[in-house]
Amino acid sequence: MGLEQFITGARNEQGIKTVVDILTQRFGDRVSTNNSIREQHSHTTTYIPSQLPDAVVFPESAEEVKTVVQICAEHKVPVIPFGAGSSLEGHVNAPFGGISIDVMKMNRVIEINAEDLDCTVEPGITREELNTALRDTGLFFPIDPGANASIGGMTATRASGTNAVRYGTMRENVLAVTAVTARGEEIRTARRARKSSAGYDLTRLFVGSEGTLGVLTSVTLQLQGIPQAVSGGVCPFPSVEAACNAVIMTIQMGIPVARIELLDALQMKACNAYSKLDYPESPALFLEFHGTEAGVAEQAETFAEIAAECGGGEFLWTTNPEKRTQLWKARHSAYWAALQLRPGAKGISTDVCVPISRLAECVTETQEDIAQHKLFAPIVGHAGDGNFHVLVLLDETDPKEIAGAEEFVARLNERALRYDGTCTGEHGIGQGKASYLPAELGGSVEMMQQIKRALDPNNIMNPGKLFPFIG
């Protein structure tokens, strides 16, 4: 499949047929052309239509991934890496057909170096499986996107979650990867040292590359010590602006907040109804602090003072784990509560990220937009990063509603860019946001495409993602 075919969307029928035959001979029942398996490997969690791969292969080692990629490369057939399948922007679709490489059988922990606070894992391990494996080490891996995603997928989409404000995103927490390139060679991007000035940062190039530069075969991650103590709580605010001011002061004062989550009034209303709570139906911040006993108490008390100064209500907080869970219940069930705002509707999650000084304006304008267009769309934000999600609840059988949601997403992205933000803080570009990338980064997108063409001249690595066209 050359660039020409990619642009025109043509399928390399002969190559695909040949590759499926070879893989079937080679991998036996670890290759499937079964329709429901193919459907599972193309489902998207947006309104983007599913585009099925021609076959799904389940390798069990890096060596097998290499074999699959080499076969596909020889016949110029697309390769679509697949993990837990929880990505949100059509990353796993196969617009030109090809082979889905499901790495979920590659879910081993390769090594844990407790003294260095790092570990190396295969890409198919999920974040929850990893934390289970780390249970006896006193360490944990903090990054927590909503889904129980695979580490490979989280790396590929530069995922983050609720505690990126403290621990960073996958960008900061991946020390190295091994990957099979479009040439079918396995490379390792870095050694295990914490820092290095040796050459181009290929680790960071793979983080967020969405499978377009290679298939990950292992990921070396930085880990964190489990904090001695945790405090957490909830604080209501009269407005999104007041809540955001409290966030800004908290960050400016250098309080090492572990989580600082914003729920808007609609989301709080949904949570009250769903979890039978009686929080004020106003915007609220949910906070968590990690540190020593004395440290987390001091942090919580300092935040309470900040909240009061910003017009917030009482900051209810505790270090008791059960009570903390109780206080955070609304946040933990936010997604399910939101769905109940419109029973039977599908929830489409989209995200943008802006400098935190612009978060209040961006959220408030978005709420006005939602009201004006009569959408059901609560907002939950990782406020410390300036990142927020809108869950658009729609009737997916109604094309008018889908068109309305698409128009809303377009306005949201334009708004985020106007505030010098990004069209995606943590979900990635995939297919769904590919049309916004040029507006965000201009000539940089051309540079990305030059890199893509140099490393994958036949465009076999997850084609049709990131760039709508390779021009």
Next chain:
Amino acid sequence: MGLEQFITGARNEQGIKTVVDILTQRFGDRVSTNNSIREQHSHTTTYIPSQLPDAVVFPESAEEVKTVVQICAEHKVPVIPFGAGSSLEGHVNAPFGGISIDVMKMNRVIEINAEDLDCTVEPGITREELNTALRDTGLFFPIDPGANASIGGMTATRASGTNAVRYGTMRENVLAVTAVTARGEEIRTARRARKSSAGYDLTRLFVGSEGTLGVLTSVTLQLQGIPQAVSGGVCPFPSVEAACNAVIMTIQMGIPVARIELLDALQMKACNAYSKLDYPESPALFLEFHGTEAGVAEQAETFAEIAAECGGGEFLWTTNPEKRTQLWKARHSAYWAALQLRPGAKGISTDVCVPISRLAECVTETQEDIAQHKLFAPIVGHAGDGNFHVLVLLDETDPKEIAGAEEFVARLNERALRYDGTCTGEHGIGQGKASYLPAELGGSVEMMQQIKRALDPNNIMNPGKLFPFIG
């Protein structure tokens, strides 16, 4: 200058002559072909011989940088970006001649966004100038390589320093750059949002690219709130191993240490002599903690317990600024003290970085190597990162000593790689370490070269750095 010429080391005499003429017409007395100016723009701080550019140009704006690059690109003449000139591995040499672009007149602060804890600066501002400009904001920029380097140079070499253990390196602290590419176009790699999943991480690709992909025209940096309180102190240890064990426990327990520096016994001896101190002449750790009054006291006390458990001596610490400076005097004057170990000698600083679990072994073996080869070479390490420097004191007029130092550096790098470390933690590759990169990263170096060729097909951007050959 095509690839062929690069490999053979040929100079594009005709192109260079034409470009110098055009630039002279265009920039008048802001172009210099004066020998001493050219020498200043090629000096290296190692034993690598100076290689002079043909001319030095002093642009005052991004637009002027673009003009210079476009002229050089048209005539295929090398461009060597130049900041403070404090790089350590021959980064500013001009092995194929060409034009040195000195950006030090571009030293403005473009904007400070105090609420977002970020700022955008021109590349020629030094880190000290930046911190002066930030004085009234309550913020500071933490990264502190030994020299008062330019922000552009620090970005290009992925610099760090003593407090990377707490605040990260340039990798973590650059939010975006603008750069003029080899095509003569200016691009911006990211928006100002704290995090983004939008496309390839070109910001991180430029950080550490050593001028080989473009000339930086601005850098957007993350800033930190000045801590309310700082505590600091010194603790002697019976061995490097005991000191390293204390470092590992400190990191594992999640103590957010701001600085944790290792000085070996030879360096402590030099410091005592130079600064008239009476510290034990054994390995020592110098620590600093940033936080609240209560927090920094708690951290210091916890460290004292760890040190005692690891066999360390008394941990002398204080929150009083004058007393802290006094305690830290040995660390601050380490370089000058070391030079006095061998009056008249030149100090050649080299660095490697290993996983912290291997730091003790790597330092101890290095000390044995130094003893065996009768070198004068004290060791200072950013122990929390596993990064250490050896300052080799040599008579630079003696070719045998230079050869001996080179052999020592080769053994040091091989040792660091053996421990899964890197041949440079923070100095960069430049010319001096280019031969070690393939041993460290194997097939990844080929991928780096593919990127380089795609983005700079005529190899005009700081040629001869990072890769000894573009094959």
